[in-house]
Amino acid sequence: MSPSLRSGVTAALLTASSMSAGSAALAQEAPVIRLPAPATAGGQALTHALARRRSVRAFQDAPLRLADVGQLLWAAQGVTAETPEPAGWRSEWGAWRGGLRTAPSAGALYPLEVYLVAGRVEGLDPGVYHYVPGEHVLQRVGECGPGELAGAASSQRAVADAAAVLVFTAVYQRTEVKYRERAPRYVHIEVGAAAENALLQATALGLGSVFVGAFTDGAVKKVMGLPADHVPLGLVPVGRPGE
Numbered sequence: 001m002s003p004s005l006r007s008g009v010t011a012a013l014l015t016a017s018s019m020s021a022g023s024a025a026l027a028q029e030a031p032v033i034r035l036p037a038p039a040t041a042g043g044q045a046l047t048h049a050l051a052r053r054r055s056v057r058a059f060q061d062a063p064l065r066l067a068d069v070g071q072l073l074w075a076a077q078g079v080t081a082e083t084p085e086p087a088g089w090r091s092e093w094g095a096w097r098g099g100l101r102t103a104p105s106a107g108a109l110y111p112l113e114v115y116l117v118a119g120r121v122e123g124l125d126p127g128v129y130h131y132v133p134g135e136h137v138l139q140r141v142g143e144c145g146p147g148e149l150a151g152a153a154s155s156q157r158a159v160a161d162a163a164a165v166l167v168f169t170a171v172y173q174r175t176e177v178k179y180r181e182r183a184p185r186y187v188h189i190e191v192g193a194a195a196e197n198a199l200l201q202a203t204a205l206g207l208g209s210v211f212v213g214a215f216t217d218g219a220v221k222k223v224m225g226l227p228a229d230h231v232p233l234g235l236v237p238v239g240r241p242g243e
């Protein structure tokens with residue numbers, strides 16, 4: 001483990017084996033970084049953020065606060081109601097994923113997996129992190145930073161210069177088990193909803209962001225080291241707005 005990861009988040013650093021029994025989505029033995037609890041009240045009015053959201057593609061060198069990164073990830077896919085498995089839940093739909101989230105999901109099957117490619121984030125080494133909604137933690141899973149990720153996205157400056165990039169991926173099979181041929185439609189609706197949550201949250205935090213759809217799927221998977229069934233659907237570079 002690198003020095004900044006050790007020193008920046010020492011109190012928050014756990015190993016997967018020490019997490020609670022509900023941590024099925026945590027990869028064993030990968031370092032876990034507990035994010036600051038998200039704000040669930042207050043902040044800028046939604047109408048204000050809606051009126052001001054604009055695609056921002058130039059960023060300052062300034063780092064992001066870990067709390068802001070956590071807030072963005074929570075806005076995208078955070079758990080807002082821990083609920084027990086509903087009556088009538090069928091085993092063929094897979095395991096109940098434990099809670100309802102900020103963005104809607106067809107059948108509450110939650111096909112999205114969100115990653116953070118960190119460049120300049122206080123307390124985080126540059127690298128690839130997987131967001132685990134039920135625990136509101138990150139798990140470090142790879143080494144690439146925004147500069148390398150940009151190579152898989154037509155070298156777009158917004159990606160290369162971002163302080164961090166949220167990467168929205170989907171496991172289509174989770175939705176296909178119930179909705180069959182309508183699954184792609186539902187998954188794509190869901191990624192739009194989740195990404196818009198993050199874009200509006202960024203605006204409300206005074207940060208710049210943009211939805212990026214122009215990238216090569218296979219190249220993103222390779223540079224980030226994604227699991228084979230995690231299909232990248234969108235990148236959201238974030239940073240303090242620049243010139």
Ligand SMILES: Cc1cc2nc3c(=O)[nH]c(=O)nc-3n(C[C@H](O)[C@H](O)[C@H](O)COP(=O)(O)O)c2cc1C
Nearest residue numbers: 053054055056057153156158210211212213214215
């Ligand atoms: C599906 C989708 C894909 C997009 N892909 C890119 C992209 O690859 N690069 C980029 O700079 N902007 C991208 N955008 C942002 C649009 O260019 C932008 O939303 C549009 O110009 C309207 O401007 P606004 O977002 O400031 O309102 C994308 C937007 C959407 C919805």
